[in-house]
Amino acid sequence: MIDDRDIYPIDSPLIAELASELKAKDVMTYNVITLYPQQKVIQAKEIMRLKKISGIPIVDNENRIEGIISIDDIIHYLEIRDLEAAISKYMTRKVVTVLEDQSIIEVLKQFKRNKYGRFPVVDKDRVLKGIITPGDILVRLLQILENHMVQQQTERTVRKVKGFENDVNIDESKAFVLNFVIEGGDVSQAGEASSNLKRTLADTGRYSPIFLRKVAVVSYEAEVNVVIHAYRGTMTVLVTPDFVKIIIVDEGPGICDIDLALEPGWSTASEHVRELGFGAGMGLYNMKRWSDELMIESIPGEGTTVTAIININ
Amino acid sequence: MRLSEIIESVPLKVEVDSDLEREVTGGYIGDLLSQVMAQAKNGNIWITIQGHQNIIAVAALLNLSGIIIASGVAPAQNMLEKAREEGINIFTSKANSYQLACQLHSAGVK
Numbered sequence: 001m002i003d004d005r006d007i008y009p010i011d012s013p014l015i016a017e018l019a020s021e022l023k024a025k026d027v028m029t030y031n032v033i034t035l036y037p038q039q040k041v042i043q044a045k046e047i048m049r050l051k052k053i054s055g056i057p058i059v060d061n062e063n064r065i066e067g068i069i070s071i072d073d074i075i076h077y078l079e080i081r082d083l084e085a086a087i088s089k090y091m092t093r094k095v096v097t098v099l100e101d102q103s104i105i106e107v108l109k110q111f112k113r114n115k116y117g118r119f120p121v122v123d124k125d126r127v128l129k130g131i132i133t134p135g136d137i138l139v140r141l142l143q144i145l146e147n148h149m150v151q152q153q154t155e156r157t158v159r160k161v162k163g164f165e166n167d168v169n170i171d172e173s174k175a176f177v178l179n180f181v182i183e184g185g186d187v188s189q190a191g192e193a194s195s196n197l198k199r200t201l202a203d204t205g206r207y208s209p210i211f212l213r214k215v216a217v218v219s220y221e222a223e224v225n226v227v228i229h230a231y232r233g234t235m236t237v238l239v240t241p242d243f244v245k246i247i248i249v250d251e252g253p254g255i256c257d258i259d260l261a262l263e264p265g266w267s268t269a270s271e272h273v274r275e276l277g278f279g280a281g282m283g284l285y286n287m288k289r290w291s292d293e294l295m296i297e298s299i300p301g302e303g304t305t306v307t308a309i310i311n312i313n
Numbered sequence: 314m315r316l317s318e319i320i321e322s323v324p325l326k327v328e329v330d331s332d333l334e335r336e337v338t339g340g341y342i343g344d345l346l347s348q349v350m351a352q353a354k355n356g357n358i359w360i361t362i363q364g365h366q367n368i369i370a371v372a373a374l375l376n377l378s379g380i381i382i383a384s385g386v387a388p389a390q391n392m393l394e395k396a397r398e399e400g401i402n403i404f405t406s407k408a409n410s411y412q413l414a415c416q417l418h419s420a421g422v423k
Contacts, residue, residue, distance in 0.1 A: 056355075118344050137351055176406060179327070187367065188366055188367070190367055190370065191367065191369075191370020191371065191373075191374065192370070194370070194374060195370050195373050195374055195399075198373075198374055209355055209376075213355070213375070216350075216374035216375065217350050217351065219375075220350055220370070220371070220374050221347065223352065224346070224347075276363065276365055277346040277349075277361075277363045277367065277368075278343050278346055278367070280345035280346070280347045281347075281349055282345070282347035282348055282350075283347055286347055286350060286351045289351070290351075311354070
């Protein structure tokens, strides 16, 4: 049985929201075992034993609630050894019911006020529709919470941090692609891919120092993020006459809160890499500052894709 | 001002001599790599207490003129090897970052 401490207070905003939106009819058990007042208590006792239930609503011919018989009533009946008695003699007549459209939060308050283990759920004419226990509510809330967490985990967040307002047409005949593999976890190799990229571009002699610096900072920070946080990743660089587009795709933990990750100084890096001078929380911030366009896509638990565009002129 | 001129007046131990005729355009002090990536400029000499191999990628990407490892921090062997491969000048000093900055300034690095 659930006591008051388990139900109150409700701290989670999600649970509080659910509890006010959910109605008794969304949670209650529909197939209720009922008995008539003229049936015998011994029948009630046997049903309760066999079905492992602790209370049975008693209804009239139109399924309107007349009373309820609970374990307490049965104990009373057993003490008296009134074997042939009808249910009407022992049932509780002052039944606390809840309406099928009542919110779960109100139902929970009812459970707090009255120390009953269950409430018959009725419509406005007191016709029995179902039965509800604190356990039903808990199970349903847990179900919703679980679904919510699963959804949250697989939800892709796309954040256009800077630019990416228009699609860009690329003349493929004038573009070329460079591919780099980044191993996650191997801090000693951090900077390999971005160094190679910068060297390749610098060797053409076509680019200004400031452009090369932008490419260096953006690709370095993206690479370090993969090395520090992810299991593995790739960096694909599309070089066109007007801009370079750097796409870093990783398999990793993803980013739960992209806005927070963009805050300068925010870092989830380990103590070990911080001692090496990484994890200053400047990575994404530097990328934002030095790129002309930046987009971050992430699925928590799966990985992150960062796309940056740096204009040549 | 060239590195070769600087080492005449500033007591630096040359660990890797890749090209001491490089021009020094100024200096930067920092131990957080991202901070250095964001702030240090082409041709700067970088003063840091990091002596591990990850500093080489930063220096190479920024085209720094050299790295001074301060406060008597021992340079890692794999870092020195990488510096040779990448053509990065490496110096060490017992002096701390502030003292080094003062010495460089007196030597003419502004």
